[in-house]
Each structure stands twice: as C-alpha cells, then as structure tokens.
Amino acid sequence: MSIQVFSVSEVKKLLDQGAQLVDVLSEGEFEHDHLPGAINIPLKRLDATTAARLDRDRPVIVYCNDFG
Amino acid sequence: MIDYKPGKQAWYEENEPREGKAVDQIWIGDVAGSEVPTCSLTETIGDIRRRTGGWDTCVVVDSKGVVLGLLRKKELDADPKATAEQVMRPGPKTFRPNVTLEELLKSMRDHEIQTNSLVTTAEGRLLGAISRADAEATLAHEAAETRTDS
Numbered sequence: 001m002s003i004q005v006f007s008v009s010e011v012k013k014l015l016d017q018g019a020q021l022v023d024v025l026s027e028g029e030f031e032h033d034h035l036p037g038a039i040n041i042p043l044k045r046l047d048a049t050t051a052a053r054l055d056r057d058r059p060v061i062v063y064c065n066d067f068g
Numbered sequence: 069m070i071d072y073k074p075g076k077q078a079w080y081e082e083n084e085p086r087e088g089k090a091v092d093q094i095w096i097g098d099v100a101g102s103e104v105p106t107c108s109l110t111e112t113i114g115d116i117r118r119r120t121g122g123w124d125t126c127v128v129v130d131s132k133g134v135v136l137g138l139l140r141k142k143e144l145d146a147d148p149k150a151t152a153e154q155v156m157r158p159g160p161k162t163f164r165p166n167v168t169l170e171e172l173l174k175s176m177r178d179h180e181i182q183t184n185s186l187v188t189t190a191e192g193r194l195l196g197a198i199s200r201a202d203a204e205a206t207l208a209h210e211a212a213e214t215r216t217d218s
Contacts, residue, residue, distance in 0.1 A: 064075050
C-alpha cells in the first residue's frame with residue numbers, strides 16, 4: 001500500500017473525482033465536527049472488518065486532527 | 069491510501085465547510101465580511117484614501133492576498149504622498165476562520181480591540197474582517213434566537 005501526502009486543494013480535487021474520506025478520530029470528535037462526507041473509523045477500531053465499509057475501487061483519504 | 073497529513077484543522081483554516089455539531093457554532097470564517105479594502109505596499113495614502121472612501125481600515129496585501137500590514141485611521145490620515153509600506157502597521161494580529169465568534173469576542177474584549185479584526189488562512193491570505201460591533205451584534209442576535217427557541 002502506497003501512502004502519499006496531499007494538500008487541501010489536492011484533497012478537494014480527489015473528492016470531486018470520487019475519493020472516500022475517512023476520519024480516524026474518536027466518535028465524539030467526529031460528532032462535533034468533521035469534513036463533509038467523511039465516514040468515521042476511529043484508529044483504534046481500524047481493522048479489516050471496519051474497513052470493509054470502504055469501496056476498494058476508489059481512493060481512500062485518511063485524516064486526523066493535524067500534523068501533531 | 070492517501071494520508072491527508074495536515075488534517076482537519078488545516079482544512080478549516082482554509083475556511084472550507086464542516087459537518088457535525090459544530091455547524092451550530094458561529095465560526096468567524098462564516099461571518100467575516102470580505103469587502104474590507106486592500107492595497108499594495110507601493111500605493112500612496114492619497115490614492116488609497118480616494119479609493120476606499122469612508123473606510124477607516126485598509127489591509128496591505130501582496131499579490132497573493134497575504135496580509136503584510138494594516139492601515140487604520142491614523143495611517144490613512146498620514147501624508148498623502150507616503151506609500152502604504154512607509155506608514156503601515158506591519159504584521160497585524162490575525163485570526164483563523166475556525167475560531168468561534170465567542171473566542172474572537174473574548175480576545176477583542178481582553179485586548180480592548182474596538183475596530184476590525186482580520187481573518188486569514190494559516191498562510192496569511194486575507195479572508196475578510198469582522199468589526200467588534202458586528203461581532204457583538206451577531207452574538208447578541210444568536211443568543212436572543214436561542215432563548216426564543218428554548
């Protein structure tokens with residue numbers, strides 16, 4: 001699996017092209033705010049079962065809070 | 069898999085939209101007015117004054133809209149032949165668009181800021197400005213609506 005780092009404008013372009021957005025923060029943080037259209041798979045629960053929600057044929061963009 | 073390393077804070081700092089409970093909060097990027105006048109470093113105070121009319125604020129920006137300085141009434145009343153660069157207040161305090169209106173107002177009260185506060189992206193690109201009066205009025209209106217709803 002290759003991992004690339006993208007900017008805000010690049011992320012927007014990928015979303016327009018059908019990419020999926022995954023927020024790996026906790027449920028509470030996700031409920032408070034998240035990027036439009038994101039689904040929540042908290043990092044601690046990220047495994048083959050939870051990732052099965054994702055479409056394997058479309059790019060997946062994963063984000064957390066910030067660089068920290 | 070793509071790692072969006074800058075994360076959601078960088079997204080919000082570009083004034084991009086959000087979902088979730090935070091939609092009910094007022095973030096200053098939602099309400100900052102984008103009509104605040106701007107000028108370049110080389111424009112003269114006389115030209116700026118003629119162009120901006122009744123405004124008592126003009127933001128000095130570079131070609132990409134990045135904030136370099138600020139002209140308030142005192143600077144706009146300076147020698148009309150002086151350039152913005154010669155009289156501006158360099159590096160003014162700015163706020164990111166994902167600061168809540170309440171947080172901004174607290175900062176304005178704490179620092180006794182009566183005039184406009186500038187809203188920029190993390191890179192310093194100007195998004196708009198919000199006055200103390202508008203911030204107070206918007207928050208008071210919001211509080212009144214909340215009381216009516218409950």
